[in-house]
Every structure is written in structure tokens, then in C-alpha cells.
Amino acid sequence: MNSRNDIEDLLRKLTPQVLGAIVRRYGHFDTAEDAVQEALLAAATQWPREGIPEEPLSWLITVAARRLTDLLRRDQARRRREDVVAGWRPARDRVAPPADRAPADADDTLILLFMCCHPALSPPSQIALTLRAVGGLSTGEIARAFLVSEATMTRRISRAKTTIRDSGVRFAPPSAAERDERLAAVLHVLYLIFTEGYSATAGPLLYRDELSSEAIRLARLTHRLLPDDREAAGLLALLLLTDARRPARVGAGGELIPMADQDRTLWRAGDIAEGIALITETLPRGPVGPYQLQAAIAAVHDEAAEYADTDWPQITALYERLLALGDNPVVALNHAVAVAMSRGPRAGLALVDGLAPRLPDDHRIDAVRAHLLELLGDRDAAREVYRSAANRAKTLPRQRYLNIRADRLAGPVTAEGTG
Missing domain, CATH: 1.10.8 (Helicase, Ruva Protein; domain 3)
Structure with a gap:
């Protein structure tokens, strides 16, 4: 059974x-x-x-x-x-093939994706409806991603479905104009689906392969549909370069392994090669968008043979270009980590402290602060902040990892990465 x-x-x-x-x-x-x-x-x-x-x-x-x-x-x-x-x-005016599958050149899931990103919907509703109808996330999971109650998200999804119904939109491949209009929302939705799969927001597992794999599949389809779109290529490269590390990211017991301690021979070389080829071919072709920059950052990480070989100054510069495109607090937190690694933990800690009010309930603020305090030698403060981060973390692997980091501060000093 x-x-x-x-x-x-x-x-x-x-x-x-x-x-x-x-x-x-x-x-x-x-x-x-x-x-x-x-x-x-x-x-x-x-x-x-x-x-x-x-x-x-x-x-x-x-x-x-x-x-x-x-x-x-x-x-x-x-x-x-x-x-x-x-x-x-x-x-x-709907196409109805005799079989239960769409024609080979018309993937039902991709049609659904563009349908859920209809311009009559607000961007949050586009994302919520697509995560529900295409990504397969539960209403509760979507609510956590939007930091709202499940009841609020239920109403939002219901209104979005009603709007789609009233719009009279056909279930058919989008026109060229519709693709251009909805592509930004589509790419953002795929990014969120992948993120939920790669770093689950709640539950006993660190990642959910079915979500990250589906996001990559849809990103491939989108890139195939729009081969000249630089951001579609950048997103696919980003997902491949990030997901390539997944085999080394979790130990045999389900524990989180930080990037500094990962066995890089387990990283998927084929995905890394494909991602680097995509972003290398895309970057020189014109204006650079956020997915291309994030892919470039991921490529720098993946190209380092060992953690100590990571080109942190280059990563810092790429994050600064990314921040110039939009003031995202999570991007700013990652930038603070890169600054700490390239210019010293005290410089990074000053940036993290300034970000705390913008991410008041996010465990990552305390996790990064604790690591930088540890690097500065303030073991007691670091241990306390690790405990705080563990209490805020929503997944069991992250809670265990952060508590282990706190426990280790009672022993010999170690130098580990944040992963």
C-alpha cells in the first residue's frame, strides 16, 4: 500500500x-x-x-x-x-483536444500560469492564486508567505478566482502582447514557488523537492517560450545554480549543513554548468535585471572550489548593484553578510543592526547577528542570539541547526560559515 x-x-x-x-x-x-x-x-x-x-x-x-x-x-x-x-x-473558441492532455506545444500548466497572472488581478492576488492553482501550496502556506491570516488569504484567493471568471479570459496560450504584460508577475511567482520548495517556511523538512522541481520545470518552459528575454534566462540560471547545491545542504539526519561545511563534490555539476552558460550568455546582451544579478551571485558561489576561495568582494559589488534596483530588506541582509566576509564582521554587524526594524520577526536577522558576534569573539552574546533565532525559526531543521550552534559555543572556538 x-x-x-x-x-x-x-x-x-x-x-x-x-x-x-x-x-x-x-x-x-x-x-x-x-x-x-x-x-x-x-x-x-x-x-x-x-x-x-x-x-x-x-x-x-x-x-x-x-x-x-x-x-x-x-x-x-x-x-x-x-x-x-x-x-x-x-x-x-476554446481548444479541446480529444485526449486529457493538451497538445505538445501547449502545456496546460504554463497556460494556467499566465492565466493566473491576469492584469485584472493585483500583484499579490496574481501570486497567491498561482501558488494555489499551479504551485500546489495550501492556503495556509501562502498565508505565511504573505504574513497574513489564513482567513484573509482564503478571501483573497476567492476574490481572485471570481475576477478571473468575470474577465472572460480564454484558456489558451497567451498572445505575444499578453506574455509581455504578464511576464514580470510570472517570473516572480516562479521565484516564490522555488523559494518555498528550497527553504520551506514551516514544517519538519528543510526543502520540498516537488515545489522546487516544478518551479524549475516552469522556468524552463517560460525560457523556451521567450528565449530572447534576459530575465527569463536569468531566473532559470538562478534556480539551477541554487538547486545544484541541494544534495549537500542536508545531512543524513535531515540536519542543515551550512555552505562552508558542504561537500562540494555533491553539488550537481551539470546544473552548475548549464546555469553558468545561461548567465554568461545573457549578461552581455543588454540591461541587467534582478534575476540576472542574483544568478551571477549564485555563479560566483558555485565556481569556488572551496568556501575559502569565494570571491566575496565580487559578491558584495553584485549585491550593491542589486540593491540599486530596489531596496529589499532580505537582499540588504545578504549584502550585510557579504560585507562582513569581505570587509570584516564589525562592518557587517553595523548593517545588520540597521536592518532589524525592517525584519522584526525574521529569524535570519538574529542568525546572521549571532554568527557575526561569534566571529568577533563575543561568545556569550552570540549564544543568546542563536537561541533567539532558533525560537523564531519555523522549520525543525533550522531550529535544530541554530540550537546546535548555540550549544557549540560552550566548547572550543570554531570557524564555520553561515551557509
Whole structure:
């Protein structure tokens, strides 16, 4: 019998495919999303007991279609949808292939991605809806990413689905004008999905492979669709160069391993080579955007044979260019780390102290401050701040890592990186 975790992983992978198939066939994005959620709930209840069907995607599409029928019938008196429900004809001007999959040149998930980034939605709603419909994140996870309550995020997603429905948008590949209009939101959404997968905001695991892998897959599709867009190439390079380190980032017991202690022979050389080739080819072609700069920073890290070989002055300069594009406090915190490594911990600590009011509940502020205090030799203060960081961390691996760092300060002095 398949484990519940295996089933949950499969359902998360299939969710956008099921939603894409239902919307492509029948339209009604808002109601279709509700129907898909009910089908997922049915699968989560039945499959652990009865086993996974031979064709789980077809099973989910069939159940979701039935649920959609029920939901539309329930609403038919008010919305006069009797003909739609009875006939089950695809909406006019929608492409409806005979199979449950879209044509080879029209990936349903990518179409969903651009659909969720409709200009009628505010940027936060675009991101929230896409994380839900395409990324497969729960409403609670999205709420934590936006620092709002789950009830608030539920209302936001519901309003976004209603807006998509009322806009009359077709489920079809976006036009060239629509791609240009929505690309910034699409790239930001993919970045957030990857970030949630690479550094989970909560729970027992440090990373969630299904999310980071899906973000990379969608970034590849976006780059393939827009091969001349420098930021689309930069984002793909950034995700590849970052994810390449993942095999060395977690120990056998699930513990976090900082970059300074990672076995770099475990880094995926193929991904690093692909990412460096992408960013090397992209950077000279014109104005440099934030994803290209972040990819360049990641490339400098990945090119160092050992941690001690890291070119921190170059990383510092790249962060300063990145900050010139936008005053992001997380970028500023990473810049402070680079300054500490290139100009000394006291210079970095002064920058971190200035950032504290902008990230009041973020454990990373205390984690960086503690490390710099440790480098300055103030072991008692560092131990106390590590404990504070551990109390604020939302994932168990980070909590364990930070508590271990605090415990080690009672022993011999060590020189470890922040990773």
C-alpha cells in the first residue's frame, strides 16, 4: 500500500494538470478550482485505503468533472447554466483536444500560469492564486508567505478566482502582447514557488523537492517560450545554480549543513554548468535585471572550489548593484553578510543592526547577528542570539541547526560559515 506521503506528493504533482484539463474542457475557472479541490480530497481519503488507481490523472479528471457538474447544477437557478451542464460542450473558441492532455506545444500548466497572472488581478492576488492553482501550496502556506491570516488569504484567493471568471479570459496560450504584460508577475511567482520548495517556511523538512522541481520545470518552459528575454534566462540560471547545491545542504539526519561545511563534490555539476552558460550568455546582451544579478551571485558561489576561495568582494559589488534596483530588506541582509566576509564582521554587524526594524520577526536577522558576534569573539552574546533565532525559526531543521550552534559555543572556538 502506498504511504500517505507518496500519495500527497503525487496529488501535488497532478493538481495543475487536472485543473488545466478541466478548465480547458469546460471553462469556469473559479468553479473548476473548487471541483478539483474536492476531487483531491476524495483521492486523499480513498487512495490510502483502496490504493492508487492505474491512471491517477484520469481518475482525478473524471471525479473533478463530476464535482463540477454538481457545483454548476447547484448554482444553475441563479446563473442559468442548465445548457452548459446538460450539454458539456467546450466553451466557444476554446481548444479541446480529444485526449486529457493538451497538445505538445501547449502545456496546460504554463497556460494556467499566465492565466493566473491576469492584469485584472493585483500583484499579490496574481501570486497567491498561482501558488494555489499551479504551485500546489495550501492556503495556509501562502498565508505565511504573505504574513497574513489564513482567513484573509482564503478571501483573497476567492476574490481572485471570481475576477478571473468575470474577465472572460480564454484558456489558451497567451498572445505575444499578453506574455509581455504578464511576464514580470510570472517570473516572480516562479521565484516564490522555488523559494518555498528550497527553504520551506514551516514544517519538519528543510526543502520540498516537488515545489522546487516544478518551479524549475516552469522556468524552463517560460525560457523556451521567450528565449530572447534576459530575465527569463536569468531566473532559470538562478534556480539551477541554487538547486545544484541541494544534495549537500542536508545531512543524513535531515540536519542543515551550512555552505562552508558542504561537500562540494555533491553539488550537481551539470546544473552548475548549464546555469553558468545561461548567465554568461545573457549578461552581455543588454540591461541587467534582478534575476540576472542574483544568478551571477549564485555563479560566483558555485565556481569556488572551496568556501575559502569565494570571491566575496565580487559578491558584495553584485549585491550593491542589486540593491540599486530596489531596496529589499532580505537582499540588504545578504549584502550585510557579504560585507562582513569581505570587509570584516564589525562592518557587517553595523548593517545588520540597521536592518532589524525592517525584519522584526525574521529569524535570519538574529542568525546572521549571532554568527557575526561569534566571529568577533563575543561568545556569550552570540549564544543568546542563536537561541533567539532558533525560537523564531519555523522549520525543525533550522531550529535544530541554530540550537546546535548555540550549544557549540560552550566548547572550543570554531570557524564555520553561515551557509
